[in-house]
Amino acid sequence: MKLTVDRSRLVSALQQATKAVSARTTIPILTGVKVVADERGVTLTGSDSDVAIQCTVPREEDDRVLVHLQQAGSVVIPASYFLDIIRKLPGDTVEMEVSERFTIALRSGPSAFHLNGLDADDYPRLPQVEEGTGFAVPGDLLRAMIRQTVFAVSTSETRPILTGVQWTLEDGHLRFVATDSHRLATRTAQVEADASARFSVVVPGKSLQELAKTLEETRELVDVYVAKNQLMVKGKHTLFYSRLLEGNYPDTSRIIPTASKTSLVVETKEFLAAIERASLIAKDGKNNVVKLWVRPDHTVELSSHSPEIGKVTEAVIARAVEGEELKIAFNARYMMDALRAVDAPEVAIRFTGAMSPFVLKPTDHDWTLHLILPVRTY
Amino acid sequence: MKLTVDRSRLVSALQQATKAVSARTTIPILTGVKVVADERGVTLTGSDSDVAIQCTVPREEDDRVLVHLQQAGSVVIPASYFLDIIRKLPGDTVEMEVSERFTIALRSGPSAFHLNGLDADDYPRLPQVEEGTGFAVPGDLLRAMIRQTVFAVSTSETRPILTGVQWTLEDGHLRFVATDSHRLATRTAQVEADASARFSVVVPGKSLQELAKTLEETRELVDVYVAKNQLMVKGKHTLFYSRLLEGNYPDTSRIIPTASKTSLVVETKEFLAAIERASLIAKDGKNNVVKLWVRPDHTVELSSHSPEIGKVTEAVIARAVEGEELKIAFNARYMMDALRAVDAPEVAIRFTGAMSPFVLKPTDHDWTLHLILPVRTY
Numbered sequence: 001m002k003l004t005v006d007r008s009r010l011v012s013a014l015q016q017a018t019k020a021v022s023a024r025t026t027i028p029i030l031t032g033v034k035v036v037a038d039e040r041g042v043t044l045t046g047s048d049s050d051v052a053i054q055c056t057v058p059r060e061e062d063d064r065v066l067v068h069l070q071q072a073g074s075v076v077i078p079a080s081y082f083l084d085i086i087r088k089l090p091g092d093t094v095e096m097e098v099s100e101r102f103t104i105a106l107r108s109g110p111s112a113f114h115l116n117g118l119d120a121d122d123y124p125r126l127p128q129v130e131e132g133t134g135f136a137v138p139g140d141l142l143r144a145m146i147r148q149t150v151f152a153v154s155t156s157e158t159r160p161i162l163t164g165v166q167w168t169l170e171d172g173h174l175r176f177v178a179t180d181s182h183r184l185a186t187r188t189a190q191v192e193a194d195a196s197a198r199f200s201v202v203v204p205g206k207s208l209q210e211l212a213k214t215l216e217e218t219r220e221l222v223d224v225y226v227a228k229n230q231l232m233v234k235g236k237h238t239l240f241y242s243r244l245l246e247g248n249y250p251d252t253s254r255i256i257p258t259a260s261k262t263s264l265v266v267e268t269k270e271f272l273a274a275i276e277r278a279s280l281i282a283k284d285g286k287n288n289v290v291k292l293w294v295r296p297d298h299t300v301e302l303s304s305h306s307p308e309i310g311k312v313t314e315a316v317i318a319r320a321v322e323g324e325e326l327k328i329a330f331n332a333r334y335m336m337d338a339l340r341a342v343d344a345p346e347v348a349i350r351f352t353g354a355m356s357p358f359v360l361k362p363t364d365h366d367w368t369l370h371l372i373l374p375v376r377t378y
Numbered sequence: 379m380k381l382t383v384d385r386s387r388l389v390s391a392l393q394q395a396t397k398a399v400s401a402r403t404t405i406p407i408l409t410g411v412k413v414v415a416d417e418r419g420v421t422l423t424g425s426d427s428d429v430a431i432q433c434t435v436p437r438e439e440d441d442r443v444l445v446h447l448q449q450a451g452s453v454v455i456p457a458s459y460f461l462d463i464i465r466k467l468p469g470d471t472v473e474m475e476v477s478e479r480f481t482i483a484l485r486s487g488p489s490a491f492h493l494n495g496l497d498a499d500d501y502p503r504l505p506q507v508e509e510g511t512g513f514a515v516p517g518d519l520l521r522a523m524i525r526q527t528v529f530a531v532s533t534s535e536t537r538p539i540l541t542g543v544q545w546t547l548e549d550g551h552l553r554f555v556a557t558d559s560h561r562l563a564t565r566t567a568q569v570e571a572d573a574s575a576r577f578s579v580v581v582p583g584k585s586l587q588e589l590a591k592t593l594e595e596t597r598e599l600v601d602v603y604v605a606k607n608q609l610m611v612k613g614k615h616t617l618f619y620s621r622l623l624e625g626n627y628p629d630t631s632r633i634i635p636t637a638s639k640t641s642l643v644v645e646t647k648e649f650l651a652a653i654e655r656a657s658l659i660a661k662d663g664k665n666n667v668v669k670l671w672v673r674p675d676h677t678v679e680l681s682s683h684s685p686e687i688g689k690v691t692e693a694v695i696a697r698a699v700e701g702e703e704l705k706i707a708f709n710a711r712y713m714m715d716a717l718r719a720v721d722a723p724e725v726a727i728r729f730t731g732a733m734s735p736f737v738l739k740p741t742d743h744d745w746t747l748h749l750i751l752p753v754r755t756y
Contacts, residue, residue: 113659115687316488
């Protein structure tokens, strides 16, 4: 292998591929990045057991030569050293050359590094995902959908299936559901897919956090394909693979209440700020408990109390208050997560009693819905 | 105590005072900030055993009223809660009121906090430093002087005196010296002082790191006073106190070589970048060892080698090379620290042999000097 490559493009591609590399892996070769140089350009692959990211610097783009290939080949290079070195090299291009025993030379300006590499033939093969059932979605939308749901997955391994986000495709609608059994987040969007395409899979939350980082903030479409136990997301120069979780995801459609006894409309930012302040006191306790009181006169109050620290009271300035008096308590973190994810200036909150889950929805669209279970204190 | 105070000014003052507050203190009242409201305004004090910072929000400034005082008084408030709350309160002003048993109410817009405070009479008294021997220096210069020396103090308590920076005032010159016995950093500056004023004290490195954070990037003068066992730095609204270290600081003037057998002039940024790259390999080893070779033909090479990772060679582009051939090895971190502190576009490095300390000095002024002891490897 011998080639010269544009340094800043190599840095970007490496930053993507190394996102999948874990320093804690038990398989030594996975601490490295696989480099393949061929007629397509330079392709970098990083992986842990769950996720793989492949990123290519093409030979040419927009009539600019990015890779001068002198000899095709492949090698595995220790990921952390590789990225640190390429970042700090002084020149605009980097010369890469593999010599005997997988030693790789990296040269740029007055700098010359020689790193001990590994045989690329020993690197695990990526899963084969046929470009069968799938859909296309703008990268920034997929990123937003992940952000708006993934926070609600379970962090406990008691029910492993809840550590993932359920993806359901039906009638051209993609729906994400995440729940840790204390709160639930959903996000739906229209995507480009065959009307007949349908599936329901569960993608590990950790994989999705990595996927979100590789997605760019652009409307450019990415293609998503689903196979039996793998998900593949295909961007312009990037391929992202994740294993899927096995098991049955609980049927969440029935737990979302449709009626309501008390309801509020609040300005999202203002209400979030009030919850954040109440949480300063609440976080001292075990469950970060904040109480909400809808008074008979339709004024609304938030409060929290810690015997050690003190107490807080917030008068909530609500746009609308309807229904019965209500005293309810909830975990402030769940409320803050939901309000940050809701992405709307106004949110409607519908309660069906102090012991029942309540629903948060934007007032201006139906694409997101958050459900929170109350804490019993009153 | 009852008053209303400008919120953003209270945040700034609290940020200063809480810098001195340590969460790890064994004296419970020192986890709080002392608040004193009187005719001067609101004065906040934070302290651990070594450092105290006092910051005042004046009653008026530039014809703007900052504090409406209704009743003078004092209280101690838990520092971390206090700052978090004031930061997040919604209004432009905050009302503070102390009621029975040192409960403090903080009100702003629709928010009301009640925190459990402590009796200000139980808060330790600040040291008395008479405004005797001292000098005046621009805040940004004092900050730069600290930054350029404090990194070289010892982190080991084997010789406690070396954990401080020696400050010497003589003939209107202030000189800082720091050494951990492997390298030494000095910085001298002219300050405003009586010609007769002279002292030599040692200020803990940790205190100076805190002091640097309180100093603003302005040419405005701060007054520095030295007492038997205390240093006091007086800014516009801020008072900073630090205890001094007891003991004799070693005489460092004699260890700085005056002659040289080999010398280089290098561009600081370029040389630093080359050392940083070499350090990527060197940091794998114990002493972060980089080798420098001044060849007989006056070309210069940096190199480092790790059996596990690989090796690096850098051709140094020197502005000037004089004297004998030299092979020397040193800790890359010491060299990087010195090059980052030297604050000059070009630096001259003077060697007196592979086993002797070498000197770094800017080519354009004599205010800074760095000394590094080599590592024996060749």
